[in-house]
Amino acid sequence: MSTSLGRYPSKVSLFEVGARDGLQNERAVTTADKLILIDQLGMAGLKRIEAGSFVSPKWVPQMADSADIFKQLNKRSGVVYSALTPNLKGLELALDAGADEVAIFGAASQSFSQRNINCSIEESIERFIPVMEAAKAKNIAVRGYVSCVLGCPYEGDIAVSEVARVAELLYKMGCYEVSLGDTIGVGTPVNARKMVEAVAEKVPVGKLALHFHDTYGQALANILACLETGVRVIDSSVAGLGGCPYAKGASGNLATEDLVYMLHGLGIETGVDLPRLIEAGNTISQALGRKNGSKVALALTE
Amino acid sequence: MSTSLGRYPSKVSLFEVGARDGLQNERAVTTADKLILIDQLGMAGLKRIEAGSFVSPKWVPQMADSADIFKQLNKRSGVVYSALTPNLKGLELALDAGADEVAIFGAASQSFSQRNINCSIEESIERFIPVMEAAKAKNIAVRGYVSCVLGCPYEGDIAVSEVARVAELLYKMGCYEVSLGDTIGVGTPVNARKMVEAVAEKVPVGKLALHFHDTYGQALANILACLETGVRVIDSSVAGLGGCPYAKGASGNLATEDLVYMLHGLGIETGVDLPRLIEAGNTISQALGRKNGSKVALALTE
Numbered sequence: 001m002s003t004s005l006g007r008y009p010s011k012v013s014l015f016e017v018g019a020r021d022g023l024q025n026e027r028a029v030t031t032a033d034k035l036i037l038i039d040q041l042g043m044a045g046l047k048r049i050e051a052g053s054f055v056s057p058k059w060v061p062q063m064a065d066s067a068d069i070f071k072q073l074n075k076r077s078g079v080v081y082s083a084l085t086p087n088l089k090g091l092e093l094a095l096d097a098g099a100d101e102v103a104i105f106g107a108a109s110q111s112f113s114q115r116n117i118n119c120s121i122e123e124s125i126e127r128f129i130p131v132m133e134a135a136k137a138k139n140i141a142v143r144g145y146v147s148c149v150l151g152c153p154y155e156g157d158i159a160v161s162e163v164a165r166v167a168e169l170l171y172k173m174g175c176y177e178v179s180l181g182d183t184i185g186v187g188t189p190v191n192a193r194k195m196v197e198a199v200a201e202k203v204p205v206g207k208l209a210l211h212f213h214d215t216y217g218q219a220l221a222n223i224l225a226c227l228e229t230g231v232r233v234i235d236s237s238v239a240g241l242g243g244c245p246y247a248k249g250a251s252g253n254l255a256t257e258d259l260v261y262m263l264h265g266l267g268i269e270t271g272v273d274l275p276r277l278i279e280a281g282n283t284i285s286q287a288l289g290r291k292n293g294s295k296v297a298l299a300l301t302e
Numbered sequence: 303m304s305t306s307l308g309r310y311p312s313k314v315s316l317f318e319v320g321a322r323d324g325l326q327n328e329r330a331v332t333t334a335d336k337l338i339l340i341d342q343l344g345m346a347g348l349k350r351i352e353a354g355s356f357v358s359p360k361w362v363p364q365m366a367d368s369a370d371i372f373k374q375l376n377k378r379s380g381v382v383y384s385a386l387t388p389n390l391k392g393l394e395l396a397l398d399a400g401a402d403e404v405a406i407f408g409a410a411s412q413s414f415s416q417r418n419i420n421c422s423i424e425e426s427i428e429r430f431i432p433v434m435e436a437a438k439a440k441n442i443a444v445r446g447y448v449s450c451v452l453g454c455p456y457e458g459d460i461a462v463s464e465v466a467r468v469a470e471l472l473y474k475m476g477c478y479e480v481s482l483g484d485t486i487g488v489g490t491p492v493n494a495r496k497m498v499e500a501v502a503e504k505v506p507v508g509k510l511a512l513h514f515h516d517t518y519g520q521a522l523a524n525i526l527a528c529l530e531t532g533v534r535v536i537d538s539s540v541a542g543l544g545g546c547p548y549a550k551g552a553s554g555n556l557a558t559e560d561l562v563y564m565l566h567g568l569g570i571e572t573g574v575d576l577p578r579l580i581e582a583g584n585t586i587s588q589a590l591g592r593k594n595g596s597k598v599a600l601a602l603t604e
Contacts (some may be wrong), residue, residue, distance in 0.1 A: 008492075185601070188567025189526055190310075217560035217597035218567070220523040224491055249593075250601040258519035265490025265520070291551075295519035299487070299552040 007228050011269045013048065014256065015179070015209060015235045016041055018284070019069075020050040020084060022241025022253055024062050026288055031065045033287040035073055040280035041238060042076040045272040046256075050082045050103070054090030070097035082143065086117070091131050095138060102135060103179075104128045105145035106170055108163040109152035112183070116147075125169050132174045144170030145211065149180045149195055150187030153246045160198035168202040177207050179235055182222070184246055185215025189225035196229045209233035212254055215244045219254035220262050234259060239281030240293025255294030257281060275300075309530050313571045315350065316558065317481070317511060317537045318343055320586070321371075322352040322386060324543025324555055326364045328590055333367045335589040337374055342582035343540060344378040347574040348558075352405070353383045356392030372399035384445065388419070393433050397440060404437055405481075406430045407447035408472055410465040411454035414485070418449075427471050434476045446472030447513065451482045451497055452489030455548045462500035470504040479509050481537055484524070486548055487517025491527035498531045511535035514556055517546045521556035522564050536561060541583030542595025557596030559583055577602075 019038050023029055034051075041049050051073060052066030066083065073081065075098075083099035085091040094102050106124050107113040113121045135142045148155075149163045167178045180199060182192070192212070199208060208231050212219040223234060237253030244252040260272045278297045285292040292298055321340050325331055336353075343351050353375060354368030368385065375383065377400075385401035387393040396404050408426050409415040415423045437444045450457075451465045469480045482501060484494070494514070501510060510533050514521040525536060539555030546554040562574045580599045587594040594600055 188564050190568050215597060215601045216563055217522060217557070218564055220519060221526045221564060224523045224526055244601065247601045251597055255519070261518055262490050262520055262523060266492050295517060295553055299517045299546065299549045 008266050008268060009227065009230075009232050010267075011232070012227075012263055013233045014046060014259070014270055014272065015048045015050070015233060016046045016238060016256060017050045017211070017235050017253065018238040018241040018256065020053050020063070022237040022239075024053060024060050025242040025245055025252060026062070026290070028062055029284070029288055031068050031072075033284065034065070034069055037238070037280060037284045038069070038081075039074050040276070040283060042074070042079050044276035044280055045270075046277075047078055047271065048080050048082065050084070051099070052094075053084035054093045055084065055086050067093055067097040070094070070099050085131060087127065088130050088134060091134055095140065099140075101141040101143060102131075103143040103145060104131055104170070104175070105147065106166050107147045107152075108158050108166050109148040109155050111154035112148045112152045115154060121166060125166075125173065129173065136174060141176050142174060144175030144178045145181055146170065146178060147181045147183040150182040150191060151184055153184050160195045163195055164199045164202045167199045167208070171203045171207060177209055177233065178203055179209040179211045179233075181211040182213055182219075185213035185218065185244065185252070187212065187222050188218055189221050192222040193225040193229060196226045196231055200229060205230040206232065209235055211235035213244065214240065214251050214254040215247065217251075220258060223254075223259070224262070238277060238294075239285045239297060241284065251293060255281070255296070257294035257296040261296045310568050310570060311529065311532075311534050312569075313534070314529075314565055315535045316348060316561070316572055316574065317350045317352070317535060318348045318540065318558060319352045319513070319537050319555065320539040320541065320543040320558065322355050322365070323537075324539040324541075326355060326362050327544040327547055327554060328364070328592070330364055331586070331590055333370050333374075335586065336367070336371055337376075339540070339582060339586045340371070340383075341376050342578070342585060344376070344381050346578035346582055347572075348579075349380060349573065350382050350384065353385065353401070355386035356395045357386065357388050369395055369399040372396070372401050387433060389429065390432050390436060393436055397442065401442075403443040403445060404433075405445040405447060406433055406472070406477070407449065408468050409449045409454075410460050410468050411450040411457050413456035414450045414454045417456060423468060427468075427475065431475065438476060443478050444476060446477030446480045447483055448472065448480060449483045449485040452484040452493060453486055455486050462497045465497055466501045466504045469501045469510070473505045473509060479511055479535065480505055481511035481513045481535075483513040483537075484515050484521075487515035487520065487546065487554070489514065489524050490520055491523050494524035495527040495531060498528045498533055502531060502533075507532040508534065511537055513537035515546065516542065516553050516556040517549065519553075522560060525556075525561070526564070540579060540596075541587045541599060543586065553595060557583070557598070559596035559598040563598045
């Protein structure tokens with residue numbers, strides 16, 4: 001095993017989104033299967049697990065059981081279980097159910113914001129103010145997501161200044177970390193690095209995370225390039241759970257297994273046990289009746 | 303579109319292996335379908351196309367029609383059509399059929415050499431001497447492949463000094479270019495870059511090519527890291543043709559479409575028309591009744 005070069009960090013923190021971002025784009029799966037997944041992810045060494053979403057079940061029926069998930073999950077010591085909460089009602093339900101932290105989301109694209117949540121970027125940020133205040137009052141950490149940071153399905157290219165502006169808004173309103181989402185996976189390494197560098201002028205790089213989709217197969221190369229900027233947190237999804245809603249049959253989230261394989265190869269610690277992670281991914285893939293979306297898992301599974 | 307940074311080249315030469323390396327691991331396909339593929343690859347702007355292999359049909363029945371392929375293919379001006387020729391008989395058949403250049407192959411792993419071609423690395427190089435001499439006599443360029451440069455399915459890790467030694471042997475015996483194959487796709491970026499740097503101490507970097515498999519999803523990240531060494535030639539396979547013979551269901555060759563997408567995103571010229579390339583990959587995937595192995599193709603095909 002090689003040791004990491006100077007340009008890469010010695011450790012990276014992984015934020016696992018498979019059980020939420022991943023499963024909300026998959027067909028329905030039982031609460032029991034979700035609980036097994038979340039437990040296996042913790043057993044594999046993941047310390048930050050997004051476990052559900054408190055949005056209206058009318059919009060995302062796959063997440064209707066999020067309260068049950070949080071109430072029933074086997075809480076492991078040292079693991080933070082996170083919930084997506086679009087509004088005050090969602091926040092209250094999440095906290096009642098026992099979520100450790102919550103997340104809110106903005107877009108770097110006006111068109112995407114309008115089509116996805118029916119309001120402008122500014123209005124969406126406004127709406128999160130009461131969520132943020134209520135969370136602060138209860139001492140609950142809030143994470144922020146920015147979508148479309150490297151392109152928008154409706155607008156195409158997005159100016160890095162706009163990404164930096166929205167990331168700064170979320171950071172200044174109190175998000176402890178801002179995750180930069182290449183929602184449609186169109187970025188390439190130099191563009192990705194330039195975007196992160198631009199955002200890092202407004203938000204400390206230590207407060208940024210990468211959330212890159214693998215729709216065009218570029219996610220690992222983009223992450224490799226961005227690790228040079230000083231970013232140390234990466235979002236990914238076991239088994240690549242979560243297809244791309246904008247291109248039928250295409251991939252969405254980057255598979256955590258493939259990311260861990262690269263990071264370990266670079267000599268970067270993640271705290272993750274790869275064989276156990278592969279087991280978690282194979283179990284949920286079987287439950288979903290889908291081929292495992294991780295190339296590493298396919299290569300290492302007999 | 304971004305312009306390339308100083309650390310990356312302005313142009314890269316692609317060597318397309320789909321019609322040979324790709325199809326020899328797929329189930330049989332008709333001669334007519336292969337001819338369509340080769341023609342579509344040329345139409346997409348690829349200038350170096352491996353079109354067949356003159357090995358015994360007993361070992362690789364999928365390549366039994368290679369003479370017909372070379373005789374019937376629509377030769378495009380400026381395109382070099384290459385053939386794999388393991389011995390003198392193969393060379394003669396390839397030249398009779400009209401191949402523009404030929405290729406020979408060695409392994410960086412003794413165990414792989416023994417199991418794959420039943421002889422030691424040294425014996426395999428010896429056997430290529432008459433092929434090389436006959437090719438030189440006819441003024442035919444010979445390319446060299448080295449397999450297992452980042453790991454062997456039987457031995458595991460391979461010393462970079464051994465890769466450099468075998469690459470140098472092939473170069474010194476007269477190969478105009480040596481292609482470094484991560485046959486099982488196990489490499490990661492820093493290891494890959496160190497290996498290329500070690501080989502470049504023995505063979506001029508301008509005479510090296512990368513032939514990285516995507517079995518673990520690492521190929522693009524590895525290529526990104528290796529482009530910094532000065533290497534300017536990359537092998538890939540349209541639609542990711544060619545599964546991994548060492549892990550059932552796993553990927554093998556890197557999809558040319560995904561590579562072209564990254565290179566163009568980096569501002570690197572390839573001369574390839576991506577939509578036409580995607581069409582070529584979709585056509586052969588349909589003929590094979592398999593899902594296109596390129597993520598870019600899946601994302602961009604309606």
